[in-house]
Amino acid sequence: MSIQSKHFLNTPESLVLDSLQGLVTQNPHLSLDAQNKVVYLTSRDRSKVALICGGGSGHEPAHAGFVGKGILAAAVCGNVFASPNPSQVKRGIELVENDKGLSLSVIIIVKNYTGDVLNFGLAKEQYAAQHPEKADRARFLIVGDDVAVSKSQGKIVGRRGLAGTVLVYKIAGALAERGGSLDQVYNVADWVSKNVATIGVGLEHCHVPGTAATQSHLSDSEIEIGMGIHNEPGNRRLSPVPPLGELVKQLLENVMSTTDTERSFVPFKGKGDRVVLLVNNLGGMSELELGGLVGEATKGLQKRGATVERVIAGTFMTSLNMPGFSLTVLLLPDGQAGAPTATEILELLDDTPNAPGWKWSAGSTPGQPSEEATTRNQAATTEGTLKIKAEDPKAFISAVQRACEALVKEEPEITRMDNIAGDGDCGLTLKDGAQAVLREVEAGRISGDDIVGSLIAISRVAEEQMGGTSGALYSIFFAALAQGFQLNNPNHSTQANLNLWTASLTSALTKLYTYTRARPPSRTLVDPLDAFITTVSDKKDLVVAIQAAADAALQTRDLEAKAGRSAYVEGDRLRTERVPDPGAWGVRTILDAFRV
Template identity: 60%
Template sequence: MALQKHLLNDADTLVVDSLTGLCAVNNQLAFDPPNKVVYKATLDRSKVALICGGGSGHEPSHAGFVGEGMLSAAVCGNVFASPNASQVRRGIDLVENDAGTLILVKNYTGDILNFGLAAEQYAAEHADKSNKVKFVVVGEDVAVGKTQGGIVGRRGLAGVVLVYKIAGALAAQGGSLEEVHDVAQYVASRIGTIGVGLEHCHVPGTAAPTHSILASEIEIGLGIHNEAGNQRISPIPPLSQLIPQLLDYITSTTDPERSFLPFKHDGKDEVVLLVNNLGGLSELELGGVVRAARDELAERKIVVSRVISGTIMTSLNMPGFSISLVLLPRAEDTQAPKASFLLSLLDAPAQTPGWKWSSGAPPVTPTPLAPPPHPPAKRAADATAVSASKPSEFVTAIQRACDAVVAAEAEITRMDTIAGDGDCGLTLKSGAQAVQKAVAAKNITGTDLVGDLLAVAKVAETDMGGTSGALYSIFFSALAQGVQGAAGGQLTTATPELWATALTSALKKLYTYTRARPPSRTLVDPLAAFVESYDKGFSEAVKAAAAAAEHTKDVDAKAGRSAYVDSALLTREKVADPGAWGVKTILEAI
């Protein structure tokens, strides 16, 4: 379900509160609260003014792009509702100038009617300036096919912001109204955008939505006002499969419903790529989308001249993203502006809080998706190899432990969302999967325990990371030292006595790097119980470790992730320490 909690004073005052806050951030701006118009406080009235607007809920669009080098004013309606003609008319009056005004709106009926009516009213009352107001409608949603769109056309999405930027830069450089209008119209005709959502958004002050995207689904082609998309996919595909499908929507020249842009697919197509956060996607995921889109375009031999990524046009708190491509003109397109000229306008500075930094250059060459495998751990060439008593069973036990950790990920993650920062399950799963790869690569065989333990330590260091990764890496590195030291160059097969000595040594060495001592509600609790009970036999040691892990439900946190969590919450929830549960899971599987 969409997140239905919001932080606000009152849903009825949210838009004005937000715009007032924006003006505090950007002191270039002035604000007309009754009409919800944000505009440049100081205007050069010898230059063309640009006005945009529409419903709120798409921040930073539209008002976040008002400022030097971009827009002159933005007229804002209530959430997902067009401003009325009187509001728009006030915006036109506020930026009235000698050079003329260009109105830029997304292709939605309410926006076109209200902004159009205001423009016509202005022209009727200022006959001498009737040719000084021009209008550009931007509709670039490729999810809406030609038949479905009919005479209405495509919806306007994040691509409109690229029109703001290019037209705004030209106006700032002194371009005439005709020049600014023509460039804006050209760019608008060369954009394709497709959106993807994990869930719909929730409008503050409204009832909970009656529809929802299932946890296993994504929706392609959804609008920015909670309009349903044209396709749902389950299970959720990896980006390497999803992005090609999305780019097909934009770049196809064979789909009669969606061949909107004149791609040639001859290796000379050149584009600007915009990856937009629809409001609720993490920057971490958005970076992955950028990479996947860049790599897929390179695979298709489509030249990416610029990449812009960030929160540009949202749908409130929608967890999703959109991809926009601007197909740049070719050298032989003599009736079009030069690609280099459009890129220079895109690169021109803009003093607005909403516009994202870009490099002003093409992206770097795509890099391989898969990292190289870990090389086998190295140790002294003259060291005596110590093998497990039954190497094949040793390897099988490790595989069982890895399988158990992967299977327990969801439960450990649940525990860690209560008792920590929510990453313990995924961290352990990453380590387990990396160990499985090391087994498959014959880096862990049971015939060289020191090498095997060093391989596990390396995995913990590089694939787990964080506190858990460091603790596991230290322990297994110390255990490798303990095995080598206990063997003393004499033993070639591990015995229970050797393991007992090595484990004791490893725990002692681990204690030099952590202050946690049992009972501390950390992974040290079951680990110490296991090591200290090892002389009673492996099974008894595992039981002791399991009991210690269970006991963390009743222990006050003295170290680790839980030390920062309200102890009353932990007492009430009766949740074990996730790291301790991971140790229990591993030992019981072995």
């Protein structure tokens, strides 16, 4: 894989401050001390406990995005992946003092990284030395929730702080907003930090703006488990990349193991646990993938016998643009002495804050993943149609299978073409359709003994499995071809000869043209399709017609795009790249499999 090393910025040096200024511009209830890179709540009830956090930038929305009523009073930001200095932190403390500066009540929460612990800790101690009367009103909490760091490995330094830190912010911040005392807020924050566990996984590392572009250290078939949020390597790699459900199963075992003495940090029971799930995007994962991950992680916890009381998902603590995610599980209290109740934790979690980085959550127990209650008859409806056999049923079905297999094999090349000439999905769309047709063949719903029924089945596959423009065009064409076999068969022949094929193909093309304006030469799939049908109708020679289609597909590389996906692509690029139209290449691939 390649590492994304391009960024939108003025300069790498100004990026952090530019970002913070944008944050406060968008959120007028926040203010910025630009010199010290401190974002703070402009107006707050200063009789309440103030939470301060911070660390290196590059983890947005953490930390500044969680400043707001109900979570943090201030966040102190360093440069990318670099802790702020003690002077910055002291300024953050000063900004959250009450109006008279006499009754400081502050909790400083940092992730367990050496720079953050030292710099924030030094600032606290310096502040206490200068204001001894306030020394007992400032608390310090270190969060380490990373289960990838074993107990032996982290014997001295401890575990790294990851996205579980955000749950500490949220729950403690909500209690502070409710008016909890310094001891109450600190004790809840401390309890949460001791009962939360996180593991991260990435497809690749991120790139730090202003640094040289780097090469990937993972192959296309590898992922890395246990990655930190500062580009630290993980504790193991997996190859090939497992299906998401299997990957999630492994990650949850890492987080919730009751037998791994090196990683059993949280007292999970194995069955009957009540938990909160946080699914965190590390910066470069799509919302589409995130949705699938939420479903798999919820099901995975339920399969382990846990009751999932809340699911929170989104982008909370990133590693710049890292393509990856982390799973965090918070074990809710179970009546332990001195612990808050599960109801209290959930209520604090559900309180709605006014902080830009906190994502909406339902505030209720998630629903069970539903399955379709009714079953659908997968067989294509062919009642009332005449059964027409291929002249050689075995040869016909073999050709269909070869065509599908060729599309699957050609997918990377068609995708490459479509990344230049379109939106990049043509290869995968055709592959999905081809694989679905192969399944229909295996199930006996497509065969050489029933051409009409097979064409109807292929039309349905194109409609349901392909989607988009290609799926609609293929579905219309094959449905029209099935019609053609019946309308152009006045003698009710039960065998598909060449004349019936050519008449049906011609009528199907005519029908297709009522739904698309594309006409050859147009740099679309109709170019080779039209060439094939016209030639086979004229020459009555299948091999010659297939070659005509192949020539027409190749010629699309020099055509001006008049219709289809390529019409939206800048013309000079198409002329420079000289790639054939991917849809046309797909038709060529299918027809080439029917050479005899």
